[in-house]
Amino acid sequence: MNAPSTTLASPTRNPTDWKGAAMQKRIAARYAAERRFRLLGMGAVLLSAGFLAFLLFTMIGNGARGFTRTEIALQIDFQTAPILIDPATVNAQSLAGANLQAITAQAADKALGAGGDALISPNAWLTVRDAILDNPKVLSQKITLSLPASTGIDLAAKGDASETDEAAYARLQQSGVVSTGFNSAFLSASDATDPTQVGIWGAFKGSLLTMLVTLLLSFPIGVATALYLEEYAPKAWWTDIIEVSINNLAAVPSIIFGLLGLAIFLNLLDFPRSAALVGGMTLALMTMPVIVIAGRNAIKAVPPSIRDAALGVGASPVQVVFHHVLPLALPGILTGTIIGMARALGETAPLLMIGMRAFIATPPGGITDPATVLPVQIFLWSDEVSKGFIEKTSAAIIVLLAFLLAMNGLAIYLRNKFEKRW
Amino acid sequence: MKQIVRLAVSAFALSATLSACQDKAGGESAGRDQIRAVGSSTVYPFATAVAEQFVNANPGMKSPIIESTGTGGGMKLFCAGVGSQFPDIENASRRMKKSEFEMCEKNGVKEIVEIQIGVDGLAFAESKKGPGLKLTPETVYKALAANPFGKGPNTAQTWKDVDPALPAIAISVFGPPSTSGTRDSLAELILEKGCQSDPAMKALKDSNEDQYKAACTKVREDGKYVDSGENDNLIVQKLGANPNAVGVFGYSFLEENLNSLNDIPLNGVDATYDNVASGKYPGARPLYIYVKKAHIQAIPGLKAYLDTFAASWNPGGLLAKRGMVAATDAVRSAAAETVKSLPVLNGADLK
Numbered sequence: 001m002n003a004p005s006t007t008l009a010s011p012t013r014n015p016t017d018w019k020g021a022a023m024q025k026r027i028a029a030r031y032a033a034e035r036r037f038r039l040l041g042m043g044a045v046l047l048s049a050g051f052l053a054f055l056l057f058t059m060i061g062n063g064a065r066g067f068t069r070t071e072i073a074l075q076i077d078f079q080t081a082p083i084l085i086d087p088a089t090v091n092a093q094s095l096a097g098a099n100l101q102a103i104t105a106q107a108a109d110k111a112l113g114a115g116g117d118a119l120i121s122p123n124a125w126l127t128v129r130d131a132i133l134d135n136p137k138v139l140s141q142k143i144t145l146s147l148p149a150s151t152g153i154d155l156a157a158k159g160d161a162s163e164t165d166e167a168a169y170a171r172l173q174q175s176g177v178v179s180t181g182f183n184s185a186f187l188s189a190s191d192a193t194d195p196t197q198v199g200i201w202g203a204f205k206g207s208l209l210t211m212l213v214t215l216l217l218s219f220p221i222g223v224a225t226a227l228y229l230e231e232y233a234p235k236a237w238w239t240d241i242i243e244v245s246i247n248n249l250a251a252v253p254s255i256i257f258g259l260l261g262l263a264i265f266l267n268l269l270d271f272p273r274s275a276a277l278v279g280g281m282t283l284a285l286m287t288m289p290v291i292v293i294a295g296r297n298a299i300k301a302v303p304p305s306i307r308d309a310a311l312g313v314g315a316s317p318v319q320v321v322f323h324h325v326l327p328l329a330l331p332g333i334l335t336g337t338i339i340g341m342a343r344a345l346g347e348t349a350p351l352l353m354i355g356m357r358a359f360i361a362t363p364p365g366g367i368t369d370p371a372t373v374l375p376v377q378i379f380l381w382s383d384e385v386s387k388g389f390i391e392k393t394s395a396a397i398i399v400l401l402a403f404l405l406a407m408n409g410l411a412i413y414l415r416n417k418f419e420k421r422w
Numbered sequence: 423m424k425q426i427v428r429l430a431v432s433a434f435a436l437s438a439t440l441s442a443c444q445d446k447a448g449g450e451s452a453g454r455d456q457i458r459a460v461g462s463s464t465v466y467p468f469a470t471a472v473a474e475q476f477v478n479a480n481p482g483m484k485s486p487i488i489e490s491t492g493t494g495g496g497m498k499l500f501c502a503g504v505g506s507q508f509p510d511i512e513n514a515s516r517r518m519k520k521s522e523f524e525m526c527e528k529n530g531v532k533e534i535v536e537i538q539i540g541v542d543g544l545a546f547a548e549s550k551k552g553p554g555l556k557l558t559p560e561t562v563y564k565a566l567a568a569n570p571f572g573k574g575p576n577t578a579q580t581w582k583d584v585d586p587a588l589p590a591i592a593i594s595v596f597g598p599p600s601t602s603g604t605r606d607s608l609a610e611l612i613l614e615k616g617c618q619s620d621p622a623m624k625a626l627k628d629s630n631e632d633q634y635k636a637a638c639t640k641v642r643e644d645g646k647y648v649d650s651g652e653n654d655n656l657i658v659q660k661l662g663a664n665p666n667a668v669g670v671f672g673y674s675f676l677e678e679n680l681n682s683l684n685d686i687p688l689n690g691v692d693a694t695y696d697n698v699a700s701g702k703y704p705g706a707r708p709l710y711i712y713v714k715k716a717h718i719q720a721i722p723g724l725k726a727y728l729d730t731f732a733a734s735w736n737p738g739g740l741l742a743k744r745g746m747v748a749a750t751d752a753v754r755s756a757a758a759e760t761v762k763s764l765p766v767l768n769g770a771d772l773k
Binding site: 092093095096123126192193270272273274355357358359360361362370380383384 | 456458460463466467469470471473474477478479480481482484485486487488489490491507744
């Protein structure tokens with residue numbers, strides 16, 4: 001059969017010579033291409049993993065120090081201090097006028113030598129005030145309190161400061177009054193002007209409230225839109241226009257949504273400025289198209305046989321959608337929601353327009369209170385001149401990453417819970 | 423399936439609650455119990471420091487909200503109207519313009535109180551052993567710009583290259599890094615002024631802001647200008663070892679080191695305290711806050727906040743510690759009087 005035929009008019013075709021030099025070369029080339037592609041893919045993965053590792057290492061390297069704080073144990077003798085308050089009537093108001101700042105400074109000078117005042121944080125007296133509020137009896141006693149050290153001493157304790165601060169720190173260490181430990185205030189306090197006093201809780205709570213508003217608005221609206229467009233809407237020119245618009249919206253730069261929020265929510269509807277409510281609504285506008293697109297794809301992927309079978313046993317169209325299509329599409333919809341929410345959590349630009357780039361020292365009590373969010377807080381701190389803010393910025397980034405990780409983890413858990421195979 | 427229905431129902435219920443909250447928010451905005459300030463990023467660190475002091479001294483008061491929007495952006499918000507949805511205070515790193523005052527008036531913001539809180543000052547200095555340079559914003563710009571007047575890279579090597587009247591000493595300037603607020607002051611107060619000596623650059627500002635910024639505020643990176651980091655002590659050491667170098671830093675720092683440094687006059691004006699505080703020295707500009715008189719009664723704590731400002735702006739006070747230059751005695755006592763009696767700003771005084 002393979003014998004060359006001379007009788008046929010058609011051109012002859014030799015059998016493939018797999019052992020021939022030309023063919024061997026071609027096969028080798030194909031294998032080489034395969035290997036190259038695999039290496040290229042692996043290289044891409046390694047490169048991105050390298051970037052991620054670099055980011056994580058620098059962040060954790062810088063940021064871990066942001067979670068610690070240096071404290072100086074200071075003895076304050078209230079019996080001899082010039083303070084005249086009846087322990088029975090102590091409250092925040094009466095202590096504000098009690099000149100605690102001067103008393104703390106004097107105690108520092110006395111205990112740590114001249115210039116000791118400069119070694120403790122300028123706001124250290126707040127710790128003294130809280131101690132008195134906690135237990136008014138200390139006013140007739142001699143107590144020892146751990147007060148936050150100044151930024152210079154704090155940096156010296158972490159090995160990154162000027163010579164004078166290093167020397168002062170060495171002296172403090174000799175007298176054994178200085179200690180560095182976990183800074184729980186960083187997780188429970190809010191913005192401040194002194195890096196030893198700042199905390200992330202205000203911004204964290206702001207982010208939490210903003211994300212809640214975003215989720216509550218964009219998820220139901222996004223899913224309902226996807227369901228309608230996929231299951232009910234007729235194929236007509238206007239549904240095409242809606243589809244194109246939604247795809248467009250998903251790609252619009254976020255700052256545009258900020259301008260929209262400013263014009264509509266703030267200027268037209270007079271909603272409160274800087275509030276988590278308006279931030280959430282603005283971010284919901286941005287997140288919704290992502291949910292709609294992911295939702296439509298997930299709904300499309302549900303096999304038609306399932307719809308037909310449900311209709312066949314007598315289910316109404318609404319029953320088909322809510323009993324069968326939506327539960328099967330939910331994992332895909334949740335994936336889209338995660339992507340959208342993760343983007344919203346990291347968003348800064350639109351929130352600058354609606355006034356969330358602000359110094360807010362009180363954590364928001366509700367969605368209408370002035371608030372800021374984690375990325376904006378990071379942005380604000382990175383702009384501060386004081387050196388102590390560098391590590392606080394990195395620490396805030398770690399908190400943001402942890403928040404993101406927790407959110408994604410929850411979403412993956414939900415997705416696996418709802419996932420069904422057929 | 424039931425789960426999903428329950429989820430959907432609770433979501434809708436929550437959105438309903440949410441809209442109820444929105445209605446409440448509309449009602450609530452009639453009265454606000456915390457101070458809101460907007461405006462300049464230069465004033466921002468001072469305003470936040472005062473805000474913190476205010477809360478510490480008045481426990482129970484909510485912390486003021488300070489937004490950093492820039493002076494111009496802040497003016498737009500400030501002048502949008504009177505009422506609790508509009509800010510009470512505008513932080514400004516320059517005086518209000520006449521056009522802004524008119525915008526305010528048009529929107530019903532008729533009674534504005536102007537308070538000068540201090541001076542933002544930048545000083546040029548050299549070692550006591552230095553050559554005694556005399557500079558102008560124009561020579562500084564020509565010596566330091568990366569791309570003077572947008573005409574290609576800077577080739578000037580000595581001060582004589584930029585101004586024949588100056589000695590042939592190599593240009594060497596130690597100054598603030600680009601992350602510093604002092605660097606912004608250098609760009610705004612000196613470089614831009616020098617740049618605008620060319621009318622073409624002034625025209626460029628209106629036509630292409632980005633190009634203008636690049637040509638006028640970008641500093642050369644070939645070693646003639648050296649970032650000193652955040653450590654101002656280092657500049658003093660460097661100037662001592664290097665008598666021909668010029669240092670740039672906040673005025674308060676020059677004041678502390680007058681025993682080892684000489685100031686360099688700009689436009690023939692010495693960087694003395696009086697000249698900086700009065701704004702005669704080109705590296706200085708006054709900082710203001712503007713307050714709506716109509717809000718003083720309506721917003722709790724606003725008067726006390728202004729009093730805290732007045733208590734913080736003295737030499738050696740809270741704001742001076744943060745790098746602000748205290749204004750002259752006369753300006754401070756006038757400002758303190760303003761805080762007390764709250765006279766209304768007259769639009770005819772503005773430019």
